[in-house]
Each structure stands twice: as C-alpha cells, then as structure tokens.
Amino acid sequence: MSAKTNTTSQSQRILDAAIKCIAKKGYANASLRDIAGEAGVVLSQLNYYYKNKEGLFIEVVKMLSQQYLNEIENILKSGETEKEKTAALTRYFQRMLKEDSELLTLLFDLSSMALWSDSLRELLSNFFHDVAKLIEKHILEDVWHKGKLKKYPTAVSRIMLGAMLGTSIQAVLAENREDILHSLEAIQVVFA
Amino acid sequence: MSAKTNTTSQSQRILDAAIKCIAKKGYANASLRDIAGEAGVVLSQLNYYYKNKEGLFIEVVKMLSQQYLNEIENILKSGETEKEKTAALTRYFQRMLKEDSELLTLLFDLSSMALWSDSLRELLSNFFHDVAKLIEKHILEDVWHKGKLKKYPTAVSRIMLGAMLGTSIQAVLAENREDILHSLEAIQVVFA
C-alpha cells in the first residue's frame, strides 16, 4: 500500500503546488516548471498524471470547488437564525480578506481564466450556482417575514453572493483593504 | 495638422486594436503581434508609441476608465429619483450583459490582470473607488428616507457596485445568462 500512498501523494503534491503557484503568481505567470519545482517533482510528471496544463487546472478547480462548497455549507449551518447565517457568511469573507486573501485572489484568477476555457467555465459556473443554491436554501428559503425579498429567492441569493464577491474584489484591489473589509458588514443591513 | 491626426489615429488604432484583442482572446492570449495585426500596423510601432506591453495596457485601462466613468455618470444623471437612478444603473449592466458582454469580459480580465501588476492595480482600484463615489453621490447621498442604510453610505455604495459586478460575473460565466440577467432587477428591491 505504501506504493499507492506514494503515488497519490505525488499527484496530490502536484495539485497542492499548482494551487500555491497560481495563488502566488497568477494563472498566467504560473508555469508548469514553477509548479513542478514547488512540488519537488520533475516536469514530465505533470504530463504523466494530468495530460496537459488545462487538465491539471481542471483538477485544481474541481478540488477547490468541493472544498469551498463544504466550507460554505458548514458556515451556513453554523448559524441558527437567518440573521446569524448572514453574519457568519460575512465573517467568512472578512476572514479570507484578512488572513487568506491569496485564496480570494485564486478564486478571481480562476474565474477570469474560466472566461476563456469552456470546460473551466462550466466548472466555475456550476460552483457559483451551487453556492447560490446553498444561500437560497439556508438563508432565504424559510424566511417569511421579509416580504419584499421572498418573492425572488433565487435572484436574491445570486445578488447576495455577487455582493460578497464583487465587494471582495474591490477590497483585494484597494490599497487600504480595511475600509472595504468593514463595508462588508453592511451587507447584513442591506439584506435584512 | 493631418500629420498629427494621422499620428494620433495610428496610436489610437493600436489602443483600439488592443481592446478588441483582449476582449476577444483575453489578456494572457493577446500577443503584441495579434494587436499589431488587428491594427494593421507593424509590430515595431507598438514599441515606438508604448514602450512595452505593460505600458500599452496601462493606456488601455486609463482610456477605458475615463470612458466608463463618464458613461456611468451620465446614466446616474439620467434618473430623477434615487429609484430611477438605481433602475437606470441596473439596465446599464443588463444591456452590457445582453449586447456588449465582451466589455464586461474585458473588465473582469483587466481586473484579474491588476492582481499582478502594481500600476494596473492602482488604476483599477481608483476606478472602482470613483464609481462607488458616483453611486454614493447620486443615489445614496440625498436619501433620507431609507433609515437603515443612510448610516453607511460609503459601505452601501461599495456593496451596490459589488452586487452589480459580482452578479454580472456569474451571468457571464453561466450557460444561460438570461436567468441571472433578470436577477439583476432584484437589486432594485434589495436596495430599496
């Protein structure tokens, strides 16, 4: 079994290195040689495990999608009321901005990458769809008291996710992130 | 004067060609040779007018920022009430999604490009800041009747812009844009 363990950890190490490289230098500037070096692996191994560059990045997106979908679902489950759930989601984005902004950078980079690859576009599109559905299910579905919003649960979940994403982009690009980071809290007021 | 006219039209043609190429193939896949070909100009002209690739793209961003800032300000001026202004801004994004999605694609591509270049980051950051300020000035400043929002005008303008951007990204990536495109209308309800 140690053989198979080594094998999977080898291909997994490549995936992890790919994530690290894209997050650090951006998709366009992350070469397969960079990734191989970061993974401590020879270049040709990347072609051995993942046919080509796009194949590698497809696996990257698949893995990250799964991971974040789980994370976000747990975040949403953590709150009792819809108010708490919104607050938890807000804090999640705030924490990423403060401590893990590389992951947001990665998300934005992969999103713009998806603009030019059909297979990646489908993956990203499904990911956003799934997250929006999660928000709809956990935050908006059982809410009967917010009269004006309950008529458009699907639309509102898209907009809520969009507000998180779009505001985070502004924060990541701004020189002073703190201001916009605190702006995120107003999301709870807007959607209340 | 025709000399200078030719000169400016030559350098301007390069800028236009750059925009067209980035919008069509993405920044990463738009080579200087592509742009020169699209502009009907010899490659060396690109180095003649703009020192290098980044210099060219900086001018692209400067030009587009100016252009869209004016457009958005006119959009915001076109409405009388704050409700009308919000509706006009929503329609603006909807029209882009329907008829000019290449421009949104371009905006997202340049944004992710800005993640990796300090000078571009500053330009994009200022652009988003200016747009948010426009929204604050036209939509949120004179509104006294929306009690819960008026305390955070700056934050809300950032979120409103973020919602437009973030929702548009989802729409551009989705296979069926129409659904999310109509979701945008709920922005008027959320921020009402």
Place this chain on the structure above:
DNA sequence: ATAAGTTTAATACAAACGTCCGAATTAAAT
C-alpha cells in the same frame, strides 16, 4: 530644401513555454 518625426520592413535574439520521448528505476504479479 533641410530637418524632424513617422511608418514600414525585415529580421534577430534570448528567454520561456507546453509537450513529448526514451531510458532508467521501482513496484507488482506471476
């Protein structure tokens, strides 16, 4: 007419890229 500025053309160049292949090594199976 001269000078300055612009445009074309034809390359050259080194660097970086993704991809591919053959051989060496290791593990698994018989």
Place this chain on the structure above:
DNA sequence: ATTTAATTCGGACGTTTGTATTAAACTTAT
C-alpha cells in the same frame, strides 16, 4: 526469479513570446 506494469527521470523539440535593431521610405513643417 522472471516478467510485466507503473512510475520517475532528464533532456530535447519546436513554437511563441516580448523586445531590440537596422536601414529605408514617406510626411510634414520651417
């Protein structure tokens, strides 16, 4: 122990990239 399969390695391939250079033609203004 021998064969078979899977993995690892190192290097090469051809292409594309941004940038630079050179000389020649054309335009315009003084």
